[in-house]
Amino acid sequence: MADKAYTGRIVVDPVTRIEGHLKIDVSVKNGVVDNAWSSTQLFRGLEIIVKGRPPEDVHNYVQRACGVCTTTHSLTSIRAVENAMGFKAPPAAELVRHLILATLIVHDHLVHFYHLHSLDFCDVANALKADPVAAAKLASEVSGRDVPPGDLFVVQGRLKKFVDAGQLGWLDNAYFLGGHPAYRLSPEENLVLAANYIEALRVQMKIARAMAIFAGKNPHSQTMRVGGVTCYEALRPERLAEFRALYEECRTFINHNYLGDLTILGRRYPEVASYGRTTNYMDFSDFHDPETGKDPFFRGGVLWGHAIGKTEELDPAQIQEHLSRGWYKPGPPAHPYDGVTDPDYTGYDPSGHYSWSKAPRYKGEAVETGALARRLIAYSRGEKETVTRMDAWLAACKLKQENLFSTVGRTAARMVESVILMNRVQGWLNDLEDRAKAGPVEIYREWTMPDEARGVGFCAVTRGGLSHWIRIEKGKTANYQMVVPSTWNLGPRCDKGKPSAVEQSLMGNPVLDPDRPVELLRTVHSFDPCIACSVHVLHAGGKRSFRIL
Amino acid sequence: MNALAQLVARRAEADERGVSRRDFLKFCGMVAVAMGLEASMGAQIARALEGKKKPSVVYMHGAECTGCTEALLRLVDPYFDVLIMEVVSLDYCETVMAAAGHAAHAALQKAIRNPDGYFCVIEGAIPTRDGGVYGQVGGQTMLSLFTEVAGKAKGVIAMGSCASYGGIQAAAPNPSRAIGVGAALKPLGIAPINLPGCPPNPVNFVGTVVHLLTKGLPDLDTSGRPKLFYGKTVHDMCERRPHFDKGEFAPTFSSQQARDGWCLHKLGCRGPWTYNNCPTALFNQTTWPVRSGAPCIGCSEPGFWDQLAPFNRDVREKGDDA
Numbered sequence: 001m002a003d004k005a006y007t008g009r010i011v012v013d014p015v016t017r018i019e020g021h022l023k024i025d026v027s028v029k030n031g032v033v034d035n036a037w038s039s040t041q042l043f044r045g046l047e048i049i050v051k052g053r054p055p056e057d058v059h060n061y062v063q064r065a066c067g068v069c070t071t072t073h074s075l076t077s078i079r080a081v082e083n084a085m086g087f088k089a090p091p092a093a094e095l096v097r098h099l100i101l102a103t104l105i106v107h108d109h110l111v112h113f114y115h116l117h118s119l120d121f122c123d124v125a126n127a128l129k130a131d132p133v134a135a136a137k138l139a140s141e142v143s144g145r146d147v148p149p150g151d152l153f154v155v156q157g158r159l160k161k162f163v164d165a166g167q168l169g170w171l172d173n174a175y176f177l178g179g180h181p182a183y184r185l186s187p188e189e190n191l192v193l194a195a196n197y198i199e200a201l202r203v204q205m206k207i208a209r210a211m212a213i214f215a216g217k218n219p220h221s222q223t224m225r226v227g228g229v230t231c232y233e234a235l236r237p238e239r240l241a242e243f244r245a246l247y248e249e250c251r252t253f254i255n256h257n258y259l260g261d262l263t264i265l266g267r268r269y270p271e272v273a274s275y276g277r278t279t280n281y282m283d284f285s286d287f288h289d290p291e292t293g294k295d296p297f298f299r300g301g302v303l304w305g306h307a308i309g310k311t312e313e314l315d316p317a318q319i320q321e322h323l324s325r326g327w328y329k330p331g332p333p334a335h336p337y338d339g340v341t342d343p344d345y346t347g348y349d350p351s352g353h354y355s356w357s358k359a360p361r362y363k364g365e366a367v368e369t370g371a372l373a374r375r376l377i378a379y380s381r382g383e384k385e386t387v388t389r390m391d392a393w394l395a396a397c398k399l400k401q402e403n404l405f406s407t408v409g410r411t412a413a414r415m416v417e418s419v420i421l422m423n424r425v426q427g428w429l430n431d432l433e434d435r436a437k438a439g440p441v442e443i444y445r446e447w448t449m450p451d452e453a454r455g456v457g458f459c460a461v462t463r464g465g466l467s468h469w470i471r472i473e474k475g476k477t478a479n480y481q482m483v484v485p486s487t488w489n490l491g492p493r494c495d496k497g498k499p500s501a502v503e504q505s506l507m508g509n510p511v512l513d514p515d516r517p518v519e520l521l522r523t524v525h526s527f528d529p530c531i532a533c534s535v536h537v538l539h540a541g542g543k544r545s546f547r548i549l
Numbered sequence: 550m551n552a553l554a555q556l557v558a559r560r561a562e563a564d565e566r567g568v569s570r571r572d573f574l575k576f577c578g579m580v581a582v583a584m585g586l587e588a589s590m591g592a593q594i595a596r597a598l599e600g601k602k603k604p605s606v607v608y609m610h611g612a613e614c615t616g617c618t619e620a621l622l623r624l625v626d627p628y629f630d631v632l633i634m635e636v637v638s639l640d641y642c643e644t645v646m647a648a649a650g651h652a653a654h655a656a657l658q659k660a661i662r663n664p665d666g667y668f669c670v671i672e673g674a675i676p677t678r679d680g681g682v683y684g685q686v687g688g689q690t691m692l693s694l695f696t697e698v699a700g701k702a703k704g705v706i707a708m709g710s711c712a713s714y715g716g717i718q719a720a721a722p723n724p725s726r727a728i729g730v731g732a733a734l735k736p737l738g739i740a741p742i743n744l745p746g747c748p749p750n751p752v753n754f755v756g757t758v759v760h761l762l763t764k765g766l767p768d769l770d771t772s773g774r775p776k777l778f779y780g781k782t783v784h785d786m787c788e789r790r791p792h793f794d795k796g797e798f799a800p801t802f803s804s805q806q807a808r809d810g811w812c813l814h815k816l817g818c819r820g821p822w823t824y825n826n827c828p829t830a831l832f833n834q835t836t837w838p839v840r841s842g843a844p845c846i847g848c849s850e851p852g853f854w855d856q857l858a859p860f861n862r863d864v865r866e867k868g869d870d871a
Binding site for chain 1: 605610612613615617618619623625628633639640643644645647649650651659679682684685686687688717725747801808835843846854861
């Protein structure tokens with residue numbers, strides 16, 4: 001560790017424990033970040049690949065944008081095509097889609113917190129020093145669930161055996177090894193988190209299995225199609241019962257362990273609740289009533305500044321993407337329907353072009369999207385369950401409302417969202433079960449593809465607002481565009497030089513040890529970056545087409 | 550520790566030994582069956598895996614969606630935590646590893662200098678257009694980095710359809726000129742074991758790893774796939790095959806026949822052209838696409854995104870305007 005506050009540059013490349021390839025570059029002055037650049041490092045070109053293919057086939061292709069938020073791109077694509085056709089899927093199909101999307105979001109939040117993020121806070125090696133009895137007492141207190149000391153003793157023994165064997169595997173070279181001043185959990189707290197890290201590996205497998213009952217497999221569902229879903233088999237009573245049992249088990253873990261661990265985090269890391277701020281928040285609506293298509297359970301909107309109580313309705317016409325700092329030939333900011341893209345790699349230059357990502361802006365401003373944005377919008381509107389649970393978390397951690405706008409706030413919002421969503425799943429499941437009991441359920445409806453049409457699909461996915469835009473000509477895909485959450489959150493600066501959400505959030509972050517900048521990882525990870533999603537963006541509908549060499 | 554804690558601890562320790570040993574033997578027996586061996590071979594596999602040192606695995610991510618890694622997380626025999634704590638040493642894997650940036654790079658350098666060697670797993674295709682600038686890790690192109698890492702490995706596994714054959718980003722017109730690992734490493738004389746699928750079944754990964762550790766290289770087909778897992782077509786093992794044989798086809802997805810689980814051949818099923826064990830291995834231990842009413846899209850076949858598409862119709866109509 002440096003003796004005095006560091007001044008200089010820090011580059012983290014690759015950022016690990018994310019989906020995809022990301023490089024983070026920051027300038028640090030006296031131990032505090034004063035400038036930051038986010039650079040995505042992969043380009044795949046999925047939009048050009050789907051051009052000319054049947055619109056109803058596109059969801060298969062674009063689903064492969066991402067295997068982590070797997071299925072969301074498929075669903076959003078189906079919504080875009082159904083929107084273009086003026087088609088409405090049968091209500092039971094919408095219920096199945098709700099259950100697939102809800103289990104996906106919760107699965108994703110859980111894996112994000114435990115397997116992608118918790119090692120930024122939890123020193124696994126230090127857990128070997130814990131008293132399992134004291135740890136069990138702590139775990140029982142924060143989770144409201146009786147945790148037997150024997151369970152934690154077993155985990156500790158297993159960890160000890162693992163560490164003593166000398167092959168640290170995926171934990172090798174961790175920033176916490178040998179001690180790190182920014183890791184401040186007690187040995188008992190570390191043991192509780194480490195035990196839940198392992199337990200969550202098994203719980204996530206079960207949520208994914210529950211999802212697969214409807215989806216045909218996970219990752220990458222196969223049952224959702226333009227027209228509805230195909231999983232008649234999943235509507236049998238024993239299959240619904242299988243889903244319910246898996247769901248109940250996972251819900252217990254989320255309502256107790258996941259919730260309790262965020263209390264530990266909030267209590268022990270109040271300073272992480274004071275940095276990682278962004279300015280504006282935006283997300284789309286989702287989980288509409290399956291009969292009417294109205295009254296979304298997730299209600300979208302925009303929150304400017306931190307003005308709790310003043311939420312604005314979202315106007316999709318205000319979305320534009322800027323090109324000037326990405327590796328693309330220059331062009332004016334454009335709405336997704338009119339986007340022009342021509343890739344042009346010129347090397348990494350933070351003062352010029354520095355990312356494969358474009359820069360989406362809402363009314364010209366950078367906005368954050370995702371669980372924190374959704375919960376803040378709901379909180380701002382006074383939606384009861386969100387307000388109650390967010391306030392309960394703040395109170396348990398002795399934090400204030402302003403601490404929601406932070407790195408830990410972002411992480412806690414995911415937990416709150418998981419709890420709320422899991423509670424809601426029960427209602428959708430009951431509804432589907434009632435319909436299945438009443439007789440044959442319609443889950444697919446025939447359709448006719450128009451020759452000429454255009455449509456958009458919106459989805460409030462794990463990492464934020466996702467939209468797909470399709471133009472159909474001669475019954476084929478003439479143009480396809482995807483504006484994805486991680487582009488909003490982790491893209492580069494816009495034409496006016498305004499930083500993206502993650503770039504804003506890094507400014508002001510402390511860095512205690514420039515060789516092991518865990519504070520940067522905490523903030524970047526708190527966005528749950530999903531880079532494969534954000535870097536395929538290639539708008540094939542413009543006047544210029546892709547340059548094939 | 551007080552007396553009560555000691556009592557709890559002793560009991561827990563006994564439980565732990567029993568349970569983890571039982572789980573481990575169950576896993577070995579399962580692997581034996583997956584490999585087409587007698588379940589009693591499980592004990593022999595267990596002995597082979599219980600060496601002093603865990604074999605090192607270096608897992609690289611190229612042009613991919615991380616769906617293959619996600620599939621691995623869904624493992625049950627063994628659970629993923631057992632895999633990385635007790636079976637192999639996962640010395641590099643960007644999706645789960647604790648280290649980042651320089652520390653991650655150092656972990657990779659250490660792993661590939663391991664005197665005991667390592668197995669290299671690659672998920673994702675390798676972009677080659679413009680020298681490979683379309684995919685970079687730590688300032689190095691994937692093409693150059695993977696060549697270095699795979700070149701020194703004891704064995705190379707191409708995990709998933711992208712690594713095996715280029716996958717989604719290699720679909721026409723292949724904007725980044727992405728290719729599979731086998732094609733990229735051909736100049737080095739390296740032929741990977743291909744485990745295609747989108748995603749591949751994680752059971753096939755574990756079976757392959759265990760085969761490598763206990764019996765060496767599995768027998769491969771002409772597409773580089775282990776015959777153990779990819780020896781038969783999905784169609785041959787399909788639970789809806791009796792409907793096919795009787796000529797009972799669902800005409801539409803909304804039909805009574807679709808509801809009754811009839812053959813999906815006329816709705817675009819690519820099972821007859823697809824070599825994989827989905828009907829017997831299942832996904833997520835509970836189902837697979839055809840059981841759930843969704844036609845197979847042929848995701849473990851080379852070039853399926855173009856050659857087996859469009860997926861929305863009977864393959865006999867494919868020529869119309871494909």
